[in-house]
Amino acid sequence: MHISEGILSAPVLATGAALAAVGLGVGIRKLEGEALVRTGVLSAAFFAASLVHLPLGPASVHLILSGLMGALLGWAAFPAIFVGLLLxxxxxxxGGLTVLGVNTVVMGLPAVLAGLALRPLLRKGGPAFPVAAFLCGALPILGSLALLYTALVASGGELALFAGLFFWTHLALMGVEGVITLLILGFIKRLRPEYL
Amino acid sequence: MVPAPAPVLDGRSRLAGAVALCVASAVCHSWPGAGLALACGLAALALGWDGPGPLLKRMAFVNVFFLGLLATVPFAVPGAPLFHISGWPFSREGLALAALMTAKGNAILLIFWGLVRPLSPAEFGAALSGLGMPDKLCLILALTARYLELMRREWDRLLTAARLRGFDPGTSRRAWSTYALLLALLFIRAMDRAGAIHQAMLCRGFDGRFRTLGTSGWRAADTALCLGCTVLACAVLFTEAL
Structure with a gap:
C-alpha cells in the first residue's frame, strides 16, 4: 500500500516525514539487545511474507500483515516497516525517498496502535481471542486506507476521486487480512504463546 | 584472489545527491521544473545504466499507478472538456495536471534508478550510516537485508514440503489454513533464530553499536556529484519562481 512519488504536496510530505521521525524515535528508543535483533530478523520474515500471493478465486492477493507486525513487535513495528519500505x-x-515518511506513517501508525490496543486481548483465551485477532488484521488496513485517503485529499481536491476509488476498491482487503491474521495468530498462540 | 574494483562513486554522495534532486522534483508544480527534473533523471541514468530492459519493465509497472491518475483526475478538475462520459466532463486542465504528476513521478524514478539503485543493500546501509542515520535503524536494515534471502528460501522450503504432502493451493478454508500455518512457522522460526543470532553476535564482541566495513572513500568525483546535484536541484526550484 504505497503512494508513488510526484503526487503528494510539499506540506503533506513534510508532515509525513516529521510524524515518521517521531514514530521511529519512539520505536527505537527502547530497542536493545535481542529485541533489536528480533526486529531485524522479523522484518526480513515479514518482507518475505509480503511477497507471498494468497489465492483468491481466479486471482491472488499479496499480504501486508501490518497488524500482525504490530501485535508481535509493538512500537518496534514502526522501524521494521520503515526498513521494509526502504528496501x-x-x-x-x-514508493521512494520523498514519500518514505508518509508511507511509513500510513502503514506503521495503524499497525502499532492496533497491536498495542489488542495485545492484552490476544493473550486471553475464550471468544475474546478470535475477535481481537481478526480485528488486529482488519483494523490496520482500514486505518492505512483512511490515512492514505487523507494524505491524497490533503494534497489537492483533484485527487479526491482517485482517493475515493482507491479506498473503496481496497476495503475488501480488511476481510482477507483479518482472516489470515486470525489464523496465523491462532497457530502462534498454540505453538509459542510466549511470543504474544 | 583479485579484489573487486572500487566503485567510482561513494554511496553517500549518490544518496545525498538523489535526495536533493528527488525533493526538488517532488515539490515542483510547473512543466519547466518537471522537464528539468526529467532531464536530470535521464542524465542520472549515465551513473547506473544496465540496459533498457529492466528500466522499461519497471517504468511500465510504476506507470500503472499513474494511469489511474490520468483516468480520474481530469474528471475532478474543472476546465475545458475534451469529451464527456455519462455527462461527466473530462477536462483538458485535469489531464495536464495528471500528466505533470506522471512526469514528476517518472523523473524521480529515473533519478533513483541512476543514483541509488546501483548500490547493494550493504552499500546502501553504509551510506545511510555515513549520512547520520541512527545506529539501531542501520542495524535493523543490515539484519533485514542479510536475512531476507534466507527467509525467502525458508518459505520456499516450507511450501515445497507442503506440496510434496499433497497441499493444493486454492481458495478454500483448508488452503488458507495451511498458508497461515506455514506463515506462522516462518515467523516462529524467525523469532527463535533471532535469539541464536544475538548470542552469536555477543560471542563475536557485539556491543550494540553498528559498525560498517567502511565506505569506498570520498573522492573529488563525489564532491562534484554533490555540487552538481545541488545546483540542479536549485535550478528545478528556481524555475518555479519564474
Missing part, C-alpha cells in the same frame, strides 16, 4: 524502494522501486 522495497531500493530493490523494487516501490
Amino acid at each position: 522495497q524502494a531500493l530493490l523494487f522501486q516501490f
Whole structure:
C-alpha cells in the first residue's frame, strides 16, 4: 500500500516525514539487545511474507500483515516497516525517498496502535481471542486506507476521486487480512504463546 | 584472489545527491521544473545504466499507478472538456495536471534508478550510516537485508514440503489454513533464530553499536556529484519562481 512519488504536496510530505521521525524515535528508543535483533530478523520474515500471493478465486492477493507486525513487535513495528519500505524502494522501486515518511506513517501508525490496543486481548483465551485477532488484521488496513485517503485529499481536491476509488476498491482487503491474521495468530498462540 | 574494483562513486554522495534532486522534483508544480527534473533523471541514468530492459519493465509497472491518475483526475478538475462520459466532463486542465504528476513521478524514478539503485543493500546501509542515520535503524536494515534471502528460501522450503504432502493451493478454508500455518512457522522460526543470532553476535564482541566495513572513500568525483546535484536541484526550484 504505497503512494508513488510526484503526487503528494510539499506540506503533506513534510508532515509525513516529521510524524515518521517521531514514530521511529519512539520505536527505537527502547530497542536493545535481542529485541533489536528480533526486529531485524522479523522484518526480513515479514518482507518475505509480503511477497507471498494468497489465492483468491481466479486471482491472488499479496499480504501486508501490518497488524500482525504490530501485535508481535509493538512500537518496534514502526522501524521494521520503515526498513521494509526502504528496501522495497531500493530493490523494487516501490514508493521512494520523498514519500518514505508518509508511507511509513500510513502503514506503521495503524499497525502499532492496533497491536498495542489488542495485545492484552490476544493473550486471553475464550471468544475474546478470535475477535481481537481478526480485528488486529482488519483494523490496520482500514486505518492505512483512511490515512492514505487523507494524505491524497490533503494534497489537492483533484485527487479526491482517485482517493475515493482507491479506498473503496481496497476495503475488501480488511476481510482477507483479518482472516489470515486470525489464523496465523491462532497457530502462534498454540505453538509459542510466549511470543504474544 | 583479485579484489573487486572500487566503485567510482561513494554511496553517500549518490544518496545525498538523489535526495536533493528527488525533493526538488517532488515539490515542483510547473512543466519547466518537471522537464528539468526529467532531464536530470535521464542524465542520472549515465551513473547506473544496465540496459533498457529492466528500466522499461519497471517504468511500465510504476506507470500503472499513474494511469489511474490520468483516468480520474481530469474528471475532478474543472476546465475545458475534451469529451464527456455519462455527462461527466473530462477536462483538458485535469489531464495536464495528471500528466505533470506522471512526469514528476517518472523523473524521480529515473533519478533513483541512476543514483541509488546501483548500490547493494550493504552499500546502501553504509551510506545511510555515513549520512547520520541512527545506529539501531542501520542495524535493523543490515539484519533485514542479510536475512531476507534466507527467509525467502525458508518459505520456499516450507511450501515445497507442503506440496510434496499433497497441499493444493486454492481458495478454500483448508488452503488458507495451511498458508497461515506455514506463515506462522516462518515467523516462529524467525523469532527463535533471532535469539541464536544475538548470542552469536555477543560471542563475536557485539556491543550494540553498528559498525560498517567502511565506505569506498570520498573522492573529488563525489564532491562534484554533490555540487552538481545541488545546483540542479536549485535550478528545478528556481524555475518555479519564474
